[in-house]
Each structure stands twice: as structure tokens, then as C-alpha cells.
Amino acid sequence: MMQLLIVDDEQIEREGMKFILQKSFPSLEVLEARNGKMAIEIAKTIKPDLILMDIKMPGISGLEALERIMEFSTDIKFIMVTAYDTFDYMRKAIKLGASDYLLKPSKAADIVETVGKVLKEIVVDKRSRAASKRQETVIQKTRSIIEADLVTQLLFEHVHEVNVDLLIDMLEIDRNHEVFVMNVLVPDSSDHPYPLIKEKVSELGNCLVGALSGNQLPIIVFRDKNVSFRFQATSFAKKIITVKQHHEALGWFIGIGNVYSELNQVKKSYQESLVAAMEYLSPAKYRFYAEIEIVEEDFFDLRLTTLKKDIVDQIKLGQWEAIRTEVLSLVQFFEQQGASLVYSQQRILEVLWVVSRVLNDLGIEAKSPLFAFQTIDYRQLRMETGQLLDLLKQKHIHYYQQLEADNVQQIKQYIQAHSHEEISLETLSVEMGLSPIYISKLFKEKMGINYIDFLTECRIEKAKKLMQDPRRSIKEIAIEVGYHEPNYFSKVFKKMVHVSPKEYQNAIHGK
Template sequence: MVNVLIVDDEQTEREGLELILTRHFDNLVIRQARNGRIAIEMTAKQKPDLVFMDIQMPGISGLEAIKQLHSIHSSAKFILVTAFATFEYAQQALSLGVQAYIVKPSKIAEIVKTVEGVLHQIKMEQQYTEENRKDQATLEKAMAVFETDVVTQLLFDHVHEVHLNQLVDLLDIPMTDETFVMSLLLPPDAAEWYPAVKEVVRETGSGWTGASNGRQVPIIVFRNGNYSFRHQAITLANKILRLRDASKADWFIGIGNVYEQTGKIKQSYQESLLATRNFQQPVHYQFYADLPALTLDLSSPSYKTYEQTFYEHLRHLQWDKLIAEIKTITEGLERENKPSIQAQKQLAELLWLISSILSDMGIPVELPVYPSQTASYKQLREETAYLLERMKYAQEDHSQQADGDSIDQIKHYIIDHAHEDLSLEIISKEAGLSPIYVSKLFKEKLGINYISFLTECRLEKAKKLMRDPEKSMKEISIEIGYHDPNYFSKVFKKAFHLSPTDYRKKTFSL
């Protein structure tokens, strides 16, 4: 529908023009105003697409009314209707951006032709606006996926440099030299608040929110040099925790240390997870730096060994080996005559590591927390066995697919859909696994990340399409899933050390 406003102090002129319009055009909503003042009031409320404006009217002239209407509704189109076809009026009309000029009296055919031209212009602009609106909605949706994708890659995988640069360019929030990670711990019934959390972080303009893994939501935060680290972290934490008040649930945020190198983001993430261990605190957030000294150094070889060993046992559902491993550690602590309270602390950190691995695999588990300080090793063994049994049941109940079947399923899905806008989140949903677990499977089974595999699939298809001389590089780029030919060229050159054009000439020109 096109909203039309006819402004003329002569009622017969208004009604005559409306009659012509209704007889020759469909989808018009026509209103009338007898002077410029009323036209200004109506425009402020109804935002007409097309205004027919008489020049000579009592009070506000037509040209002055157009000036004011422009300031109220800049996209409106104007057709001047007047009996005074002077050069001066025409010159003023052009300066005001008037689309057309109708001289009284005019033949109906001339009026219709003039209106047709302006309505066509309005229609084209409306279509363009609607397409832009749809594109913007699609981009916003895609950017939300890109954001979770980038966070997952930075925290759990090696990132394809070209791919990461493109995603960072699309996101409005720039990376800074210093970053830290916050881990939001949500209760099982508060997952519906995840979009609201993302919106809060986005509004601050200082962070990216990752995919929800079980009850945990990782947030990469970029340091703002205008504030201290603690001030920035607490301010963001409080903004997120205000949502907790509305949900009436217990939320908790762990905050890792600041690191200057991108490669250290995973370290900050692990610290943030450990900082959520003591989640029953009145302030509902905890800095890793404020925790009592840990028995395990996150960057030590021994910790990495524990992490890899536990992951292998959990991936293959080898709970008997995992339980035996924890039992051996407990016996070793007892032989060393470590106080049971100190042993409990070390075992709590190991149990927390196991729960984090399960969470990364997409398996929701209750947090392994000892109910109280143990008084003896007998009590410690019993409570540890109980916590392990709960986590074992959670994994068995989750009914995780076999790894071999999973990776084959994922590979075939990527091959079949490589031309689409695939993301780690989309692939993970298709496989019924967590994004983090998919990332780990790729790295372990294939030795590459999913982006590298997706890129290989696309480039192999591109090479086949290059055999057709009728296809342009732009067409090939779009057909294999790259909307930006320049980005396609960068990826191709990085892989084959030749631009797509040079590769085609060298390979298929013979």
C-alpha cells in the first residue's frame, strides 16, 4: 500500500484529483488536507509516501510546507500541483527535491503518466528497503552464529587465520591485545535466559558470548583500558546477574585472569571454570586470582596429562579405568601422609576437571562438590566414589553416539552442505553433539579443525567448476559457499599459492 496525501485549499481540486487516482491506481490510501498546517500535522502521524502539494494556499505556502515536511518525513515524494507554471517555482521545487510538477488544468492522461513515474520510484525504494531489512535480519542472525563460532575456536581449537580475520571484520567488537574469560554458570532451568545474556554482553561492546555447553556459558571479554580489570569485570558481571533477579534462580560467574596473547585465552577460560567451584557465595561471582592456592598448576605438564588421560577415558566410556585412576591418586596421597583436608582439595580439583570435560562434550552434569570437609580418608573415598558415580550416570544417561559414527556423520554432512553457510553450531546440532566436542573430535580423528575440512571440500569443488570456461570466478565463489569473491581468492591462494584465475590458466588452458 502507498499512503497518499493531497494538499489543496480547494475542495473540488482535492476531490477531483482523488477521483482520478482511485480510478487509475490500486493499493492507494488517500487522505486530504486543506492547508499546509494540517498537512504538517497529518504527516507527523501518518508518514505519507506521496504528497500532492498546491503552491498557492493561505497561511503556509506549499513550498514552505514541503520544507517542513522534509524535516518530519524525509523519504516522502512530492508532486507540485499549481496553476502558476513559472521558472521561479520550478527552480525552487527542484532545490527542494520535488519529483514532479503538474500544471492546472492538466489532461488526465498527463496526470496519470506523471503519477505512474513517481509511484514506480516509490515501489522500487520500498522493495530496496524491504530487501535491506531482510538482509540486515539475516546478517544479524549470521553474526550471532559467527560470534559463538569464533569463541569456540579461540577457546578449544586452532583457528583458521583467514577465516578468523573475516569473522572479526564482520563483528562490530574489535579484538584487543588483552583479554580475559568469564564463565557463567546457569541452573538447569535457566537456559532460556541465554539470548538475554548475549544481548547484555553485546550492548557493552566489549565481549563475545560463546555457545552454551551444558550449564556453562563462556564469554571472551576485551580489556577496556579506561577502567581497571576488576572494575570492568565486576560491572559486566553485575549487568548479567541482574537477569538472575528476574529469573529468580542462582547464577554464578567465574572470572579468569587477563592475558596479552590470544593463545592464552584457553588458560583464562580454565581459570574461569575453576573460579565457579565455590558457587555458593553471596556476591555470585569469583575471581580466579582470589581463590586459595590450587594444588594443580593449570599450565603444568601434570595437569595436561590428567586432562588428556581423563578425556580418553571419558570418550571411550572407560569409567572403570577413570575410577581406578582416582583411587590410585587417593592412595598415593594417603601414603604421603597428606592431611585428608588437603587431599580433598586436590581431588576436588580433579573431579572438577572431569566435570568440565563432560560439559565440553555436551553432557550436563551436576557440579561435583563435597558436602563438607572430610575427617578421614575412609570418608573421603566414600564421598569421592559417590560424586564419580553421579557423573558416570550422567554420561551413560546422555547416550552419547560412538565417536567413529559421529565423525563420519559430520564429514558426510559437511561434504553435502559445503556450499551453505555452515558454522560449528549448525554442524553440532545436526550431529547432536556440543560444538566443543565436535571440535575435539575433528582435531583428534582428522588432525585438522572443521574449518580446514570445510575449506578443503569447497576448494576441491571450486577446482572442478573451473573446468567450465563459461563460469566466472564470482559464480564459482558463490556456488561453493563464499559470498565474497575476494575472500574466496584469499583462501584459494593460501591453499595453492596461486590466485584462482592464475590456477585456472595454468591448469586448464592447455
């Protein structure tokens, strides 16, 4: 992770710059310093990759800070920030070694462009400085993170165009290079296979390895035109499969998508690799998408697109019967069309994987579901599909049960800590970020009482503890626990404890 230090004596300037940079470069760590002296201290201890330095600051100026930092660290890049009337200072900053400058005020686009350009220069410089083995290791680790981030953004829907372009440039990738995707289906294992797969693939080179999502590992491979596509893909697959010797479990399989002429088309190859990976029950350990039987693709793609559109809301609302109806209707369609069981099982599995990915996007950990073996008839396919849906449903139910339990606990803790204050449903709503109706319903269902009764219990228990001090008056205690009217407090206390406050206080002190 690269580090950038913003140095400016005005807090609003620092916060504005930080917001723009974090939005445009999510993987960048942004630090702050309010003067030149603090910037020098941070540069000595942390050594950020890039410093955005305001020139005019009280005390040590930006130019003086730049000069002193350059004395002990020539690797740090500087972008100076200056107003129009200090342009002469900017010339001196360039002579001292600043990479670029920004004028105050600057547009967000200009800031992103200037910082992005210098960040690319930093990557180039780091590569050139990687003379030692330790430095090379750091570069390789950084590259792995960049690779995984780039693959995720290229293959999935949450794409940030500016960030993707920056990552592509940092990795010096030709956007017009032919590419295809291999999707590795790996088993559950305490001994994580990712490092071994990464090592094997790196031996062949010319590819980007994504992050392990559930039990799927996507790899973008750049075409080697010196050999055939099939030979290149098969060589990759065989190399990866050798890792299987250490992980004898159900699920090892590699789906291979078709070749596309440009990097921006790689998502289609990924979708094809998913379909090909659904052949995991076959004796072979890898399969090309081109070998898969295609039946009623247009109809299926339309149904899948509709399902993807509706599935998020259906899962959030817990409408699992609607999901089950939609998925099982697809099974019925394939049966009516006379599709082979192998093909039908593959396409239904694709739908189930969509459901598991939606769950993961919602923060619910769910592995990609797998059929244990090849089905023998449509009746069995329907039954096993229903069972896999039930497993996904249970993941969803367990997650929200735990979430509700956590919400109740947080509400209880807030009421206990603030029982002496005026607490309404609206207050709880603002503090918890939940709707008043939901809080009321949740509290009643999980606690068996409403929040007012629980608040009253908290106040009375607190009053009991305060009564252990014989010097405290009933009026004083009533006000401290949240009751402004002592008479009303006495009435509530007697209703809860069955004796008046004074009688209770006398009893615990032996009177």
C-alpha cells in the first residue's frame, strides 16, 4: 500500500484533499501533517511515498521542509501546493527536487491527474531501485495486491474506471492484448492452496491472478501467439492441477473461457469459464467452454439476467420461496425442452452461484454450492437443487439472526448507559441507524418487553444501587436516575419493587 502525506496548516484544505484522493485511489493510505516540523518528523519515521506540501505555512515553510527532508530521504516524491501569488517559490521548489505542483484552488480532476501521474512515476522508480532481494520481494507482494484488485474490478460489476486505468498502467499491461480466463474451482481446506497455485502459475508467467472468492480463483491469461490457444491453456491447467496432490478433496476443476481480442472484453470470457467449471463432476479436471453443449442460450440468459436483477431485493427481504420457485421453474423448462441432465445441472449450478455471490456481496460468507455427484434424473436434480437452496437460506437466516442479536445487545447497552436521559424511539433510531418501527418490533420479539419497560427496569436498578448510600435523599436519587418528579418516581418504584423507595432504603440499612 502506498502512503501519501498531506501537509497544510489549514484543516479544511487537508480534509478536502484527503476526500478527493481516497475516493479516486482507494488503496492509497493518506496521512496528514499540520505544519512543516510535523512533516519532517513523519517523513523520518514513516517515509511516505509522496508528500503534498503547502509552500506558505507558519514556522518552517514548505520549501524549507522539502529541503530538510531531501537531506535524509531522496526517494520521497513531492507535489508542491501554491497560490497564484507564490509562483516564484514554485520555481525554487522544482530546482530542489519537487516532481510537480498544484495551484490553489484546484479542480478535483486536476488533483487526481497530477497525483496519478506522480504515483506512476513512484512505481517506475521503485522498480528501478529494486536491486536487492528484499526490495524485489516487496515489489512482488505489491504487484500481487495490484493484480488481485485489477482482476476483481475487470471481472465483477463494481468497477472504478479511473482506478482500473491506473492499475493497468502500473502493471504496464497492453489493453489490446488477446486474453482468456481460467476459473479454478478449489476445495475447502485448512491448508490454503492459493500460495501454491500462485507459485505454479507464476512459473508460466504472462497472467493476472485474482483473489480467492468463496472457492473460486479467477486467472486472466494473456495469449501466447507462439503456441496454440489449446496448448497454452492445457499447459496452465496441468500445472495448476499438480497442486491437487496436496488437497485431495471434492471440487478441484478448471473452467476455461474463450479468447477475446481486448482486455475490456475479458468479463465475457470469465462468464464462460464459470459455465465450463460446472463440468467438475466429469473425469477430466479441466474443460473448455467451447466444448459445452449449448441449448436455448438466449432464453436462459434472459432468465438469468432477470434473476440477477431481482435476487438482491428478494434475499434482503427473505423471499426464499420466490427464489425457489424461479430456480425450480428453470429445471422444469430444461426438462420440457429435452435438455441433457449434464447441461441442466450446469446451468442450475450457475444460478446457485449467482445466489451465493449475492450473499457474499451482502457480507454473508457463503461458499459456491456444489452438487455431490452427477444426477441420474430430473427428480433428483430438483431435490438436490432444493437442498442447496436450503443451505444458502440457512446461511442468510443465521446471519440476520446474529445481526438482530447484535442490534438488541447494542440497544440494551445504549439504554443502560443513558438511562438517566430522555430516551425515545427516535433517539434510538438516530443512535443505532435503524428505523423506530424496526427497533420497537425487534425489542418486543427478542426481549418480550418494550423498550420503555426495559428503560424503567434500568432506572430502578440504578436507584437501588444509589440507595445503598444512606446519605443520598430519595429526591436526589430520583433526579439522578432520570425522574424529575420524585412523587412519580416513588409511584413507579413501588409498582416495580412492591415497597416505597423510603421503605426499601430503610430495609437495606437495617432500619
